[in-house]
Amino acid sequence: MRNRLWRVAAGLAIVVGVGLFALVAAAREDGAGLAIETWAVGSDGTPVEVEGQAAELLGRFGGPGLDALRGVSLMKSVGTNGVFRIATTSGKSCAAVGQFEAGRVTQLGIVQCPIDPSFPSAERPALDLSVITIAKGAPRGITRVQGLAADGVVSIGLVDATGAIAAEVPTAGNAYLLEDVPPGIVGLVALDKAGTAVPIQGSQT
């Protein structure tokens, strides 16, 4: 009788344990694991003008759920390469990367305007525009890390094939940019000040 009770108790413990693990995993997967109470982007950046190819590319964006694009702000730069935030009349944020000179964006290379989940939010703590490349004889890997991060995301973790965080890119002014990524990076995570990590949507190779 006692053996049977032990078996039932052990079975229940396993079921509860598996359930708790699934709940924690699900919470971490949707970003709820980060210790961030209010989802916001505190940095204003520097307003910039948009012209030429950049204006033409932005002209394709808008419509239901997004409405019209408003101002463009430079959030981070390395030389003439910049990470930009684009405000919309819906209140949602877009992100872009490209070249700028003398306060003018002349060329945009990637633009993304997420509608659902929007940025910033628990489901999208970072609006990632990182580049994934495939070359002959090499596995898929992330070769450029860039994007916008919510307040409270202190760094972006570069995840290798073993699942370990091989390096971190600090965020500054709600943006991050790393042009020389070490080889073998296959994913990205957003990290808060407590070191909690959640996967960044769109960064899995």
Add this chain to the structure above:
Amino acid sequence: MRYRVAIGTTVVALIIAPVSAAATWSWGFNYLGNSSSNGNCMAPAVAVPGAVCSGWNYWNSNYMDKRGGGYVYLGWQKDAYTSGFIGVSGVTQVATVPSTVGLGGYLKSAAEYVSGAASYLQTQAYS
């Protein structure tokens, strides 16, 4: 007679100009899932099936209006072994330029299913 030739030349130029100015490729709105294919993508750099690609061209940019579904790549294919993408999920609008993913020249625009539910989307390429 000289005026007629001039007018005729102008009319021909006006007819040809919009065609030669910019080419556009478009796919969708349709579902992009693990069995989707339009027969244009080159494996192994891009999944076949599981992806749709434009024809070859000197494209300048592409665009995707994704109305739902899982995780997909949008980017470019240079040959069967060379591609560059960014990954997107959820409902989103996104555009890329070949040089930003490290590619250039004669390319195919590529949209590839990665995981999750099939995505309802439209994708375009511009030259």
